[in-house]
Amino acid sequence: MKKIVIMTHAGLAQGAKETVQFLAGNCELTAVSCFTEEMHPDHYIETLLQNKKPEETLIILTDLKGGSVNQKVAQHCLQHNFYLITGFNLALLLELTVVDEAMINPAYLREIVEKSKQEIVLMNDALQDLPANEDFDFFEA
Template sequence: MADGVLSAVRLIMGDTAQMDVVNAYLDGTPPTRELKEYFDGVGESDTVIVLTDLLGGSVNKEVFPYLERPGVFVIAGFNLAMVLELASMGEDEAVTEEFCRELVETGRSQVVFLNDHCKPQAQADDFFGEG
């Protein structure tokens, strides 16, 4: 899934985003080791936003210990709108807890049950005062 999301971002925005992906369970390497290798390469002053697919999922559980590190933010459950917003951040924009909360709200606002959102307008009879 991670490579697919990165591919979609690059298709839409080009190869400008500073994004890394960790694909879990593809080659038999445990996510624990992949995450350790990734975070071993992250500087103490670096900021990392981790997007996982499912709250309570196995990858989400594996990344949980990294919440103790300063500058690490984890969001469980995401959509492409959220990833595109992250990818379009300017270098001078700071990632804060408030930014992450707003990012989650952006994602929520993009999840819509269209049957309710786009209800057909009232019948023509009602519009003209008939019926």
């Protein structure tokens, strides 16, 4: 079973979850808004890892590399069997949501991380590179 947990500062995790569910339909995602009055990441991470089943593929996404949430999760990364990706974007989250669990391995995760980096574009430059008065579709590749 694939389990995806989004852990971020404030409400980013919930917004990302709602957006993916809007685009991809109802899917299994857990959103954790850390460092609020209700949630400190230490307790949540410990409980999550204690309850993780051996057959479960756990992927945790955090918002900022070096940020406090990422630091808390990273402390457990080498001792426990889960994947940690930081600096996620919607393209990455959507791909993880729809991919079959059997596809998930370190090489595949490296590949989709690289692909998601390509989704970050200064559109002003991309639009200037188009011929004048030409219809365009950025989804054609």
